[in-house]
Amino acid sequence: MSSDLVVVLAGGLSHEREVSLRSGRRAAQALRDVGHEVVELDVSSSLLGRLEELGKPVVVPMLHGGAGEDGALRQALELAEVPFVGSGSKSARVAFDKAIATPRVASAGWATPAQVALPDDMFRELGAPALVAALAKHLGFPMMVKPARSGSALGCAKVERIEDLPSAMVQAYAYGGVAVVERFVTGIEVAVPVIDTGSGPMALPAVEIRPDSGVYDYTARYTAGATRFLAPAELSDDVAERCAQLAIGAHQALGLRDLSRTDLIVDADGTPVFLEANVAPGMTETSTMPLSMEAAGMDLGHVLSSLIALARLRGAEA
Amino acid sequence: MSLEQPRRDTRLDRYVETYAERTHGLRVSAVRALFSVANRPEVVSLAGGMPNISDLPLDIIGSKIGELIATRGTQAMQYGSGQGEEVIREQICEVMSLEGINGHPDDVTITTGSQQALDLVTRTFIDPGDVVLAEAPSYVGALGTFQAYQAQVVHVAMDDDGMLPEALTAAIRTVRSQGRRLKFLYTIPNFNNPSGVLTSLERRHEIALICREENVLIVEDNPYGLLSLDADPIPAIRSFDAENVVYLGSFSKTFAPGFRVGWALAPHAVREKLVMAQESATLCPPVFSQFVISTYLSNWDWKAQITVFKDMYRARRDALLDGLTAHMPAGTTWTHPKGGFFVWVTLPEGLDSQALLPRAVTNRVAYVPGTAFYADGLGSRNMRLSYCFPTPERILEGTRRLGEVLDAELEIHTMFGIDSTPHPHDFASGPGPDVS
Numbered sequence: 001m002s003s004d005l006v007v008v009l010a011g012g013l014s015h016e017r018e019v020s021l022r023s024g025r026r027a028a029q030a031l032r033d034v035g036h037e038v039v040e041l042d043v044s045s046s047l048l049g050r051l052e053e054l055g056k057p058v059v060v061p062m063l064h065g066g067a068g069e070d071g072a073l074r075q076a077l078e079l080a081e082v083p084f085v086g087s088g089s090k091s092a093r094v095a096f097d098k099a100i101a102t103p104r105v106a107s108a109g110w111a112t113p114a115q116v117a118l119p120d121d122m123f124r125e126l127g128a129p130a131l132v133a134a135l136a137k138h139l140g141f142p143m144m145v146k147p148a149r150s151g152s153a154l155g156c157a158k159v160e161r162i163e164d165l166p167s168a169m170v171q172a173y174a175y176g177g178v179a180v181v182e183r184f185v186t187g188i189e190v191a192v193p194v195i196d197t198g199s200g201p202m203a204l205p206a207v208e209i210r211p212d213s214g215v216y217d218y219t220a221r222y223t224a225g226a227t228r229f230l231a232p233a234e235l236s237d238d239v240a241e242r243c244a245q246l247a248i249g250a251h252q253a254l255g256l257r258d259l260s261r262t263d264l265i266v267d268a269d270g271t272p273v274f275l276e277a278n279v280a281p282g283m284t285e286t287s288t289m290p291l292s293m294e295a296a297g298m299d300l301g302h303v304l305s306s307l308i309a310l311a312r313l314r315g316a317e318a
Numbered sequence: 319m320s321l322e323q324p325r326r327d328t329r330l331d332r333y334v335e336t337y338a339e340r341t342h343g344l345r346v347s348a349v350r351a352l353f354s355v356a357n358r359p360e361v362v363s364l365a366g367g368m369p370n371i372s373d374l375p376l377d378i379i380g381s382k383i384g385e386l387i388a389t390r391g392t393q394a395m396q397y398g399s400g401q402g403e404e405v406i407r408e409q410i411c412e413v414m415s416l417e418g419i420n421g422h423p424d425d426v427t428i429t430t431g432s433q434q435a436l437d438l439v440t441r442t443f444i445d446p447g448d449v450v451l452a453e454a455p456s457y458v459g460a461l462g463t464f465q466a467y468q469a470q471v472v473h474v475a476m477d478d479d480g481m482l483p484e485a486l487t488a489a490i491r492t493v494r495s496q497g498r499r500l501k502f503l504y505t506i507p508n509f510n511n512p513s514g515v516l517t518s519l520e521r522r523h524e525i526a527l528i529c530r531e532e533n534v535l536i537v538e539d540n541p542y543g544l545l546s547l548d549a550d551p552i553p554a555i556r557s558f559d560a561e562n563v564v565y566l567g568s569f570s571k572t573f574a575p576g577f578r579v580g581w582a583l584a585p586h587a588v589r590e591k592l593v594m595a596q597e598s599a600t601l602c603p604p605v606f607s608q609f610v611i612s613t614y615l616s617n618w619d620w621k622a623q624i625t626v627f628k629d630m631y632r633a634r635r636d637a638l639l640d641g642l643t644a645h646m647p648a649g650t651t652w653t654h655p656k657g658g659f660f661v662w663v664t665l666p667e668g669l670d671s672q673a674l675l676p677r678a679v680t681n682r683v684a685y686v687p688g689t690a691f692y693a694d695g696l697g698s699r700n701m702r703l704s705y706c707f708p709t710p711e712r713i714l715e716g717t718r719r720l721g722e723v724l725d726a727e728l729e730i731h732t733m734f735g736i737d738s739t740p741h742p743h744d745f746a747s748g749p750g751p752d753v754s
Contacts, residue, residue, distance in 0.1 A: 152348075
């Protein structure tokens with residue numbers, strides 16, 4: 001147990017600000033419960049000065065989406081030589097972008113959905129009707145349309161018919177200039193956290209997600225009671241082990257550090273299919289990572305405290 | 319790793335099976351979460367309805383509050399009457415007289431803001447399934463209250479002069495012919511939130527007459543009446559029908575919202591029930607706030623203060639209208655409010671204000687999507703813009719940013735050939751104020 005000062009960074013200006021504030025509050029309380037002195041800070045023009053004043057304590061980024069997760073803020077912390085928990089800027093940049101992360105995980109030999117990444121410029125230059133038709137032919141229906149760089153399922157849509165594809169694309173582009181379109185994978189929705197407290201990445205119990213509405217969208221994620229969670233997931237030992245291997249494999253393939261959460265689908269054949277990896281897993285009251293820690297008999301505060309100690313040892317290296 | 323822990327099967331809410339049925343619609347929404355960003359200083363928020371109270375004489379108010387505590391503190395900080403303190407009920411009658419209302423202090427019930435008055439009226443009249451008529455569009459906070467008591471809202475179309483009398487008559491008859499119980503008409507005749515529309519005097523008479531003949535109670539909500547920016551206030555509906563109107567008033571826009579003092583002026587029998595409902599809800603409305611407001615009304619030229627507020631809001635309204643003229647793409651229309659806080663924008667056909675909100679937030683500007691102001695899912699082509707809080711310069715910058723957002727969205731719609739024909743249902747009960 002440590003009484004060292006740590007900074008929990010939450011808020012920011014992304015679309016997920018509200019979720020980030022909730023994650024930050026919970027993480028801060030968990031750290032206080034294990035004896036840390038915690039300062040909670042938002043992202044603002046005074047942030048780096050404030051960190052300097054505080055003596056560059058270890059930062060625990062609880063920022064979701066945007067600059068908080070795409071590597072930009074982490075890059076700034078590296079430049080300012082402020083140690084922090086979690087992945088460095090370069091790997092965060094890769095992991096946050098589904099158009100880059102998914103092919104990289106596929107290259108490492110893991111199952112991923114067939115994916116096409118398209119910037120909005122491409123539709124402008126090549127004409128939307130032809131591209132929409134080509135997408136439909138290549139991927140088939142149903143398909144998932146997602147912003148390449150966003151979280152919490154914001155801007156995501158399951159598309160069943162070609163007529164609905166343009167509006168789903170427009171919805172995804174409202175969150176950023178690149179969208180990914182993936183073949184829809186039917187199966188059991190599972191989240192697998194990975195932590196590495198110094199002895200190598202370790203998968204925590206898979207959490208199975210069963211939203212009442214059938215869709216694990218923003219509302220299902222953050223409305224308490226709207227989703228049923230099973231922790232550990234109701235999977236055979238063999239499938240559970242393969243999920244764990246995939247989560248560790250994705251963590252390593254993307255060069256992630258300290259903690260991550262991989263979202264995946266176990267398809268009808270029992271094959272875990274990678275969907276995305278999160279460098280800043282949610283820690284809200286309805287998030288899967290704390291649930292998984294609890295299933296493993298771990299305490300959020302103690303886990304974060306261990307990662308803080310590692311970050312302090314690591315210092316400000318990128 | 320040992321996984322010997324028992325499987326946890328949870329919804330992360332141990333009370334999920336025990337909530338009242340009326341709470342089932344209460345869910346987290348991505349749109350609402352975006353307003354967390356809107357409150358950041360980097361964002362020009364044309365979303366909120368917060369009055370700008372920086373022009374208040376804070377030093378004088380502070381010294382009067384100190385004096386109040388020193389001289390009457392034990393009374394001001396004690397429990398009070400469930401109906402509210404008599405002295406402020408008398409002063410409220412003076413305030414209401416500015417809009418032609420001849421009310422008696424005995425018929426005034428003080429509430430925790432006029433929002434609570436709305437809650438008390440709704441709980442007094444509404445059983446689950448009862449019908450409330452409301453303008454299309456109407457105040458989101460009222461729709462939330464009606465939903466909480468499981469009322470069904472039927473919207474009545476309006477134009478630039480307010481609710482359409484023929485649409486009101488038709489709605490009353492349709493609801494009754496369906497065997498549904500119609501309980502009251504909810505209306506905001508002065509600078510309707512969200513549309514900014516002022517109901518004309520002629521329309522007020524027509525609405526009062528129709529409701530009198532059809533035996534439909536009117537709930538007249540008037541938070542903005544004294545913020546008439548271009549002319550003197552029009553007489554309230556209550557001023558020509560004392561028996562068929564429950565009138566709701568507030569100090570939130572003419573003084574300060576933090577004190578949470580509003581009121582209901584109701585016919586005697588209704589007033590008795592409202593007082594009992596108030597006692598059951600809060601024992602008594604906040605006594606200290608009532609004393610502060612009473613002191614303010616007694617010791618400060620509050621009418622002159624309202625003139626100061628009006629000058630300030632007029633400049634902001636004009637900035638918003640100028641900004642819209644300069645930056646909105648072709649096909650966009652908007653209302654030209656003569657008072658209050660809001661402008662109602664109708665987007666070019668095919669655009670959806672809720673879908674483009676993330677793009678707006680990315681571009682550091684925020685508004686409220688029009689769907690918030692309808693109980694039936696309409697309003698996707700509309701947005702409410704507020705001019706009450708940001709400075710004129712920020713408002714102009716906000717419209718510039720909004721223009722960029724709409725241009726980008728229109729371009730992408732064109733690119734995808736998204737159907738831009740009018741939403742057929744938008745015209746079923748009226749698209750909102752006719753701004754053509």
